[in-house]
Amino acid sequence: MSNAVTALNGAEARDGIATITEVALQGMITLRGDLASKPVAKAVKAAAGVAVPKPGTAAVVGDSGVCWMSPDELLILCPYDTVAETVAQMNDTLAGVHALVADVSDARASFRVAGPAAREVMAKLAPVDLHPDAFAPGMFRRTRMAQVPAAFWMPDTDSFQIVCFRSQAQYMFDLLKVAAQKGSGVSVFQ
């Protein structure tokens, strides 16, 4: 197999008000189906070790977990090298059930925005209320960042992890870099 690399080869920007890093290859599996059904719950539990999350939330620890994407779609996160195995296992569990499991790892790029001003950087780009009372770790939001679709959650109180399409990785990185450039803080959440 060829040597898989991330879209921007681990690009970083550390001199702004928040650090922007491209996250290493992350296994991502799209699961579509009836989220209330038992086989789907079983497949999710076996693949990620957690229950099907409630709307608008994500249960992510490290590089594995489950994110709620839409009323009939979940995003399963797992280590990159176990994707094929996990997909096969989920397909087995879901045999005969009206559901779809697809490996989308190489179709996506992930970024991490970290630092005390991370909220501010994100709030400049997404039309989302990012006040600490309105968006906190455990929540998950699909939205628009400038002109591209994206989804994000907070691994901890000072950082965001963003998932976007791989073809838009450079755009997203440049966007985050500009939003985080030195001296651009306005302390709106402090």
Added chain:
Amino acid sequence: MLILTCPCCGVTGEETEFHAGGEAHLKRFGPGSTDDDFESYLFMRENPKGVHFERWRHVYGCGKWFHAARCTMTLEVFGTYPAQTLAPPQELCDAISAKRPGWSWRAFS
């Protein structure tokens, strides 16, 4: 700017996260229908000043279609409701009546 709440995922967002999908509750007339029906299905649209019903899609979010009732004059959104229906829910019509007494839109009032 419109602030819409998607009834499918519960997210409240501003209109750039959504995409307008034209007038709501159109009945399709296809091949075999009369010319008048076909013409009205294709071209005849409401253009009200006031209460209006539209289809919207949560394009940057859950991707689902839904219906929205809003005022074209004040941009007030009266409410949103699922796409799988032929008429707005009665509670929503009542809520609109409380704010815009005497409103009517196509067959609804």
